[in-house]
Amino acid sequence: MEITLQQIVFGVVALMMAVCSVLSVTTGRILRAATALLFVLFGTAGLYFMLGYTYLGAVQLSVYAGGIVVLYVFSILLTRSDKNMNRRIPRGRWFAATVAVVTGFFLTVFLLFTNGFALNTVPALVEQNPAGVGEALVGMDKYGFILPFEAISVLLLACMIGAIMIARKH
Amino acid sequence: MEIHVISYLILSTVMMFAGIYGFFTRRNLLAILISVELMLNATNINFAVFNRYLFPGVLEGHFFTLFGIAISAAETAVAIAIMINVYRNVRNIQTDDINEMKG
Numbered sequence: 001m002e003i004t005l006q007q008i009v010f011g012v013v014a015l016m017m018a019v020c021s022v023l024s025v026t027t028g029r030i031l032r033a034a035t036a037l038l039f040v041l042f043g044t045a046g047l048y049f050m051l052g053y054t055y056l057g058a059v060q061l062s063v064y065a066g067g068i069v070v071l072y073v074f075s076i077l078l079t080r081s082d083k084n085m086n087r088r089i090p091r092g093r094w095f096a097a098t099v100a101v102v103t104g105f106f107l108t109v110f111l112l113f114t115n116g117f118a119l120n121t122v123p124a125l126v127e128q129n130p131a132g133v134g135e136a137l138v139g140m141d142k143y144g145f146i147l148p149f150e151a152i153s154v155l156l157l158a159c160m161i162g163a164i165m166i167a168r169k170h
Numbered sequence: 171m172e173i174h175v176i177s178y179l180i181l182s183t184v185m186m187f188a189g190i191y192g193f194f195t196r197r198n199l200l201a202i203l204i205s206v207e208l209m210l211n212a213t214n215i216n217f218a219v220f221n222r223y224l225f226p227g228v229l230e231g232h233f234f235t236l237f238g239i240a241i242s243a244a245e246t247a248v249a250i251a252i253m254i255n256v257y258r259n260v261r262n263i264q265t266d267d268i269n270e271m272k273g
Contacts, residue, residue: 010173014181021185021208025192030201037204040185044211047178051222053232063239068207068246075250076200079257089195097194105187112179136229137236145233152240159244167251 010050017043034072041065055133178219185212199253199263203246210242 017040024036041064048057088094140146185208192205214235221231257263 004172007173010177014177017181018184021188024208025188025196025201025205030198030204033201033204037207040208040211044215047181047215048218048235050173051218053218053222053235056218056232056235059236059239063243064211068243071246071250072200072204075254078254079200079263089197094195097191101187101191101194104190105183108183108187109180112176112183133229133232137233143228148233148237152237156240156244159248163247163251166248167254 006050009046013043013046013050017047030076031073034069034076037072038065038069041069055130175219175223178215182212182215182219185209185215197264197266199256199265199268200250202265203249203253207242207246210238214238 020036020039020043024033024040027033027036041060045057045060045065048054048060089097136143137145137149189205189208189212192208193202196202196205217231217234217238219231221229221234225231253263256268260267262268
């Protein structure tokens with residue numbers, strides 16, 4: 001079995017994402033958790049690029065890695081939440097959570113390996129045309145997404161107004 | 171030899187359960203929100219991968235991921251606004267100390 005360059009890149013990105021996602025929920029410093037989350041989001045953008053969804057990867061980079069992580073870092077600095085980050089939950093509850101997570105993980109992996117559909121192979125990598133994405137996003141025909149697009153615009157406007165209303169000084 | 175679909179799915183499973191573990195064990199509201207982002211990201215990966223591998227001709231999963239990213243941005247903005255407001259009133263964002271609405 002020959003290992004292609006694509007597989008090597010996927011292996012490196014996947015390893016980085018797995019390690020960073022575990023790190024971001026176990027580390028004791030919240031700024032480190034945010035940094036690990038940033039690397040997970042970068043890796044996700046890399047996965048989208050490898051799948052051929054370049055537009056999605058660009059959106060992931062600009063919205064998630066560029067916008068949301070900056071928001072996190074600012075709010076970490078504003079709330080000084082690093083002080084009592086290490087306050088632990090009771091030992092019994094920690095044990096129950098760990099057992100639930102490990103059991104759920106192995107159950108899911110077992111289901112993935114035993115059912116048949118996941119054995120499909122990847123089709124040839126064709127890059128999506130960004131013009132097609134744009135036409136489908138604002139298209140009004142059967143495969144158009146104009147209505148969810150409008151709904152998400154109204155949702156973003158509402159959440160912007162709501163965030164300003166909640167966080168302003170009274 | 172291409173990348174098998176199951177490697178993507180296992181990767182997103184790892185992310186999902188890391189997020190669930192953080193959601194269970196963290197006490198800080200911001201750390202909980204980081205765990206929620208991990209879970210959302212795992213589902214986004216799954217949408218894109220299923221669209222790519224099972225129905226490569228259409229774009230439904232692609233747009234599900236796109237709208238998922240937008241909704242998680244909205245959710246993060248509102249949640250962080252609430253946290254800053256809580257911090258202003260309580261001077262703390264630990265889940266143990268926020269119990270005024272318990273009655």
